Amino acid sequence: MKMSGARMLLECLKREGVDTIFGLPGGAVLPIYDVLYDFEGLRHILVRQEAAAGHAAEGYSRTTGKVGVCLVTSGPAATNLVTALQDALMDSIPIVAFTGQVPTHLIGNDAFQEADNVGITRPATKHNFLVKDGKDLGPIIREAFHLASTGRPGPVHVDLPKDILVKEAELIWPERVHMRSYNPNYDGHPGQIKKAARSIVRAKRPVLYVGGGVISSDAHAELLELAELTQIPVTTTLMGLGAFPSAHPLSLEMLGMHGTYYANMAVHHSDVLLAIGARFDDRVTGRVDAFAPSAEIVHVDIDPSSISKNIKVDVPIVGDCRRVLRALVEAVREELHAEVPQAVREGRKQWQAQIAEWREKFPLRYDWTDDVIKPQYVVQEVSRLTGGEAFMVTGVGQHQMWAAQYYRFKHPRMWCTSGGLGTMGYGLPTAMGVQAAHPGRLVVNVDGDGSFAMNSQELATCFTEHLPVKTVIMNNNGHGMVRQWQRIIYKERYCAIDLPGIPDWVKLAEAYGCVGLRVTRPSEVGPAIEKMLATPAPVVLDVIVDKDECVFPMVPAGGANTDMILVAPTREVREKAAKSQTGF
Amino acid sequence: MSNGNGVEPRKHTIAILVENKFGVLSRVAGLFSARGYNIESLSVGETLDPTVSRMTIVVRGDEFVIEQVMKQLHKLIDVVKVSDLTDDSHVQRELVLIRVNAEPQHRNEILRTADIFRAKVIDVTPSSFVLEATGDEGKLEALIELLRPMGIQEIVRTGKVAIARGPKTRARKTEPAQKRPRVPDDPRVVGFAD
């Protein structure tokens, strides 16, 4: 069948099962929008800035398990998109991004709105393509979706020169995708799995350390089974939140820089550490030579290059988390048939008691006051009033960490946050993508006043596309996280952190046709959240919070995880932190 | 990243088979710059299968760095195969062109040296010779050292190419035996004829 490249693109997207595209038109992609005009079966959501299209695709993808799709024009649109691509790369989110390009004969000519799109996105994607011939378009789209969604998922970019979109070509649609150079390994090595099972069963102080890979591979049920079978406590990374229920007795919640005391202590003192779909990021490990120093480390990951990258691993297992966990559960069952030595049983009992003691000693805590709103309390109220059944999205900063610490996670694929890149401005557009994928469900964006400002224009998209996202701004009139570092590590030399109360977020929300609410007193928080959740329109709830509040525990960058700062710092603590500081 | 217990950094010769596609060289080069690995030399050429190119890269690093380099290369979608030839039995060659001052009192000595090293004189002017030599690193370094006192004007090196020895030939799958080997006109391959 012959058709224009533009029609072929949309036809192929439909065949790939795409139902929603986030995009913004421009000269180079006008042929596509011309076909889209009366094309059936694809919803196009017009964003207000291209990075938002990318983030929306991320939110759509993370919460559905499907590939998210965005479409933008050439040059400045493509460069605007780059942040979202890098964000998806670092958090392994499968999206396919299409950009327009100047016609083939003008490429390299410094034509109007030309940029070396594939050159720019190369390091920010899992793979990218420049389509040079219309007949390649079908096979390239097949490969793009295949690459994005298999192996370690990630963003794939396809650059579309305008002449390719205009010219007619034969649609070629390969039924199967085969790439000789790309064959991810899904099944873990049986010998290694057996070895891991043996270590687990004989461990006296085991911990499961779980990352976003468990969510990407939908392995939460298998994880729960393994944890309950072996009674091993579970800590998750920022990206792994939701993979294991926060309220489960075995949950240690998050580890790392702002992890719980008990998670970091347990990992540090473990004798067997089972890392599943996590990548030993520096925000998790702290100083690497002090990370889990006495543990035998088992690492399950789909990406061989994640293994032994930062920390030397004793039992590497390359494979899909779900399949490996399933095999591991079987292997552990076999091992359990044999008699478990008395010493191991004793050790495990002591370990449980030790962890209980750590939990008791330093639970997550903050000081309540009746006058100022504590941001942690706001998250607790959101958690209580949504019953953990809302999709949660965040910006980047203190509020993100409080959301991670205080929200009670029940289900996987309901938490979206910019983990690897730490992209301020991620919240609203991502929440929009989540809402587009789940009409009628509650989507809450817990944002900071700094982060929200970076993409607040998307309130227009929320309004016009009927995406009733609920944003809670933890308004501390500044870049709180930066302020926290300057307070603790830079001797209170506050610099470039004040965002003194402008804009008026209520008025801004109203200017965009959304509902704006504001609270300033703790007693108003609950009712305001209830009102927000009950409003069918997009809402911005401006919560004026205590600007002096800091996120604790905190491991200063470059410090060991046992060097946690647990309470508001005294001078000695500040000096200690300044000493162990090796870089922001 | 080294954990401190890796062996000392040393040079590794890595062979990479890549899809002969648009942009593949920049993918490989970009990987090295993005991750801060140092390439000492890189050479590229087609293989018997025109859809596959072969790169030979010399990179310095300890065991952990090299393991990462290999894994990261393999992660590139267009990379078909990566092998570290360093500890396998292999031969490697490099070609160098040297333009050296040819003062009358030195001309004989240069020619004798060239002869000993089986270098060819491929261009002569009243004041200079251009020599072509192939060999392994040690041989080429020795030649250059001997010529240095005469005044070397310019050196151009191809970077190393390497091939495994014996029956364990590399990349069988992509180089079907029935295909007649083409005579390469690429000077980078000349080293094999030494």
Ligand SMILES: Cc1ncc(C[n+]2csc(CCOP(=O)(O)OP(=O)(O)O)c2C)c(N)n1
């Ligand atoms: C795009 C971008 N620019 C800068 C930063 C550095 N940064 C990290 S947190 C932060 C402050 C965030 O402020 P806000 O969104 O108000 O959140 P808060 O920490 O106050 O909760 C900054 C500037 C970043 N992460 N991303």
